[in-house]
Amino acid sequence: xxxxxxxxxxxxxxxxxxxxxxxxxxxxxxxxxxxxxxxxxxxxxxxxxxxxxxxxxxxxxxxxxxxxxxxxxxxxxxxxxxxxxxxxxxxxxxxxxxxxxxxxxxxxxxxxxxxxxxxxxxxxxxxxxxxxxxxxxxxxxxxxxxxxxxxxxxxxxxxxxxxxxxxxxxxxxxxxxxxxxxxxxxx
Numbered sequence: 001x002x003x004x005x006x007x008x009x010x011x012x013x014x015x016x017x018x019x020x021x022x023x024x025x026x027x028x029x030x031x032x033x034x035x036x037x038x039x040x041x042x043x044x045x046x047x048x049x050x051x052x053x054x055x056x057x058x059x060x061x062x063x064x065x066x067x068x069x070x071x072x073x074x075x076x077x078x079x080x081x082x083x084x085x086x087x088x089x090x091x092x093x094x095x096x097x098x099x100x101x102x103x104x105x106x107x108x109x110x111x112x113x114x115x116x117x118x119x120x121x122x123x124x125x126x127x128x129x130x131x132x133x134x135x136x137x138x139x140x141x142x143x144x145x146x147x148x149x150x151x152x153x154x155x156x157x158x159x160x161x162x163x164x165x166x167x168x169x170x171x172x173x174x175x176x177x178x179x180x181x182x183x184x185x186x187x
Contacts, residue, residue, distance in 0.1 A: 002044070002113065003120040006129045007142025007182075010156040011149060016126060018150035021051075025148045029175040030072065032144070037076045039142065043083060044119025047110060049128035050089035053099070056080065056124075061097055086113070088128050107135045130158030140184050141166065147177040 008016045009026040017023055028036065048056065063069060063077030085099035088106045095101045102109050110132055113121060123129045123138065132138050143156070166183035173179050 001115060002118055003139045004047075004110070004114055004132060004137050005043070005120055005122045005140045005142060006124075006133065006138045007039070007122065007140075007144065008124065008156060009144045009146060011153075012145055012147060013149045013151065014156050015150050015153040016156050018153040020153075022150075022153070025150060026146050029178065030070075032174040032178055033072050033076070035172075035174070035180070037072050037079070040076065040083070040122070041079050042120060043122045045113065045121040046080075046083055046085040047113075047121055047123040047128065047132075048085060048087050048099075049125025050087065050092055052125035052128075053085070053087045053089070053092075053095065057095075057097070057099075088125075107131055107137070110137055111135070126154045126156070126158060133157070133164065134161050136164075136185075138185060140169075140182065143181045143183070145179045145181070 009028070010016050011018070011025065018025060060077050060080040063080070064074040066073070069077070081098060083098065085097070086102055086109070087095045087099050088102050088109070090103055092101060106128060110123070114137060123132050129138070165186040167186050168181065169184050170182040171180065
């Protein structure tokens with residue numbers, strides 16, 4: 001069975017994007033970017049909702065060819081491009097690159113993928129991840145808190161139907177006061 005991981009940058013008040021989709025407050029330090037790169041290189045399959053797919057796909061397919069791209073950004077772009085992706089959307093007609101589109105029941109497809117063989121999967125996008133959390137499919141949470149209050153926007157966690165108990169497995173502080181807390185779901 002594959003492991004499903006949900007992790008993103010978020011503000012201390014719990015948002016992954018500020019109002020209007022602003023992400024400027026979550027600019028990673030070199031050390032944090034290197035940590036994300038290492039984590040992403042261990043992922044066998046990315047699961048994206050439409051909005052996160054559009055954000056990632058607008059930059060990373062050519063991120064290694066951008067002027068001034070750092071070695072870490074080059075490695076991240078190449079890894080992102082090479083890693084298979086599943087995009088969940090009822091409004092997109094097609095996706096490109098190393099991705100396939102699922103327009104049906106996301107929870108059923110994630111359950112099917114999770115039961116298969118392969119490396120860990122990462123779920124991203126608030127609505128998609130929220131559905132996976134509510135279905136009890138997420139095995140690990142990577143909460144990367146930035147020292148900012150944005151006051152509203154897209155929350156990291158959506159409403160739950162029941163309590164989810166977690167075990168803390170790692171904490172780490174990055175430059176600029178960014179704090180990682182990593183949890184595993186207690187089964």
